[in-house]
Amino acid sequence: xxxxxxxxxxxxxxxxxxxxxxxxxxxxxxxxxxxxxxxxxxxxxxxxxxxxxxxxxxxxxxxxxxxxxxxxxxxxxxxxxxxxxxxxxxxxxxxxxxxxxxxxxxxxx
Numbered sequence: 001x002x003x004x005x006x007x008x009x010x011x012x013x014x015x016x017x018x019x020x021x022x023x024x025x026x027x028x029x030x031x032x033x034x035x036x037x038x039x040x041x042x043x044x045x046x047x048x049x050x051x052x053x054x055x056x057x058x059x060x061x062x063x064x065x066x067x068x069x070x071x072x073x074x075x076x077x078x079x080x081x082x083x084x085x086x087x088x089x090x091x092x093x094x095x096x097x098x099x100x101x102x103x104x105x106x107x108x109x
Contacts, residue, residue, distance in 0.1 A: 001085070001102065007067035011085055013100065015040070015061050041090040045099070048074050048083045057090070082106045 002010045044063050046054040053073040056063065065085075075081045082105050088096040 001104065004064075009065040009067075009070065009104075010062065011044075011065065011087070011102075012062045013087060015089060038092050043088050043090050043096045043099075045086040046073060046083055047086065048081065053083070058087075063087075 002012075004010055040059060040061075042058045042061065042063075044054075044056045044058055045052055046065070054069070074083050082103065085102045085104055086099040088099040090096050
């Protein structure tokens, strides 16, 4: 996660394989693993105090949480409030997989 100059938060992640990706566990060169899906898609959720405050989708392993949107969701973007960022790859047949979670403390947000 990175805070941008305009106070937006940029989230980036490395996709993991859901199908036939076992042989890539020792991939130290940073090469993309086989997608294993017809298209790349992710479900993104923002949680605050055990409440879902935003759900979105991304078609690449990155997402921008705009300062104005964040302020509407969780409060003052300048001072922030703690929240949890969750992301899961969406499978064409199985829907969202397991979520990866990142707790974002108020001092960073």
